Amino acid sequence: MKINKFISHKKMRLFFAQEIKAISRWPYDTEGIELSRLPGDVRYNLTPPEAPWHIDVNDDYMEFRRSPFWMVSxxxxxxxxxxxxxxxxxxxxxxxxxxxxxxxxxxxxxxITAFFCIAVLPSAAKIAFLTPHYLPIRFNRKTQKIYVADLKIEGGIFFRKIKLTFREMDWKDVEAWSVSRRFAKNSPYFGLHLVENTSNEISLLKQTRMYATRAPWTNEEWERQRSYIPKIWSYCQHYMAFMPVPDESTKPKPFVFLKNNWLFKWPEEMDARSKSSGDTV
Structure with missing residues (x-):
């Protein structure tokens, strides 16, 4: 696993401030953003691997389903x-x-009816009923690749663009960051972000949110959910290194209001690559 020694925390805060704005559309600034880079080598990661909910795992790949950020929910x-x-x-x-x-x-x-039907209903129905919100990320340890499905939401509440994007990452180029930010006193954001760094250039970084705390509204539950950030990363590292990981298949799946799973489908070619045993890619 490559360790990024060239991009400063200051520049990474700038990078994540832009990315979190893309998630939540809150005012863009670096104030209040706290970063911690998680261990890049599984040999030095002493955190026990654990997942917060059900994970599908086999000898070739594992699939982790991500619940949406609480503002999106x-x-x-x-x-x-x-x-x-x-x-x-x-x-x-x-x-x-x-x-x-x-x-x-x-x-x-x-x-009033014309306003709601023309300006409100199309956008409201699209985000609620016509958009998948329980998106997967696949880790293939045979090919050492990560396959990500992300939702990009742009624009205001009445006129927004919603796009489903897919990306492939090389495991060797991926870093894990624990990111936190407080939008208000009782509205914190804690997330595990995977950053693909291929050239140590800030403008070329690509990231995806793998996990974010939900909205329990109690400090104790915030901290319990936050504690999974290093554990999930440790789980990924252990799995990709062919090391033992706990069986999380019996854990329940997270409740997601209007998952709309029927709308999600991997591109055929990427679906095949992400499940490949490495013999034919």
Whole structure:
């Protein structure tokens, strides 16, 4: 595992400030961001490997499913509520129109319905019902590759672009970072980020969020969830080095509101490569 000795913590804070803004769309700054690079060599990682929930593991690859960042989960729930409101406005207005005909007294109701159906419903329904939110990351230890599916959300609540992206990483180029940031007193962010560093150039870094704490709203639960960050990385290192890892198949899967798993599918070629035993890639 290559160790990055050339990019300073200051520049890495700048990098993660930009990336976390892409996740949450909070104001961009480096204040309050704390970083810790996790051990790059499994021989010096004394943290016992453990996963917070169910992992699919076999001799060729393991697949870790990631729950969405809690702010994204909040947007999914809001999209669900706004979709119901929009449909309710539409049904009430249409039924009133057919029952009573056009009435100037209902003009305001017509305007509200048009606003919700044109500006709110498409975006709300897309984030809630037409976007997968339980995305996998695969580690293939035979080929020493990582395969990532990420969701890119850009734009405001009414006019947003949602894109599913796929990427392949070389395990030897990947570093693990524990990232924390407080958006407000009771709204911290703790995450495990994998950074692909191929040339020690900050502009060429690529990253993915492997794990983030959810929203229990108690300090004790925050810390319990946060404690999994080094354990998950240790699990990855042990697995990729063909070392024993705990059997996590009996653990429950995390609850994710509106997972929409039926919408997710690996690209055919990447699906085959990520499951390869290394004989034919």
């Amino acid at each position: 909040g947007e999914v729930f809001m999209g669900f509520i706004l979709s119901l409101l929009s449909i309710s406005f539409l049904l009430v207005t249409v039924s009133s129109f057919f029952a009573l005909g056009y009435s100037p007294h209902l003009f305001f109701a017509y305007v």
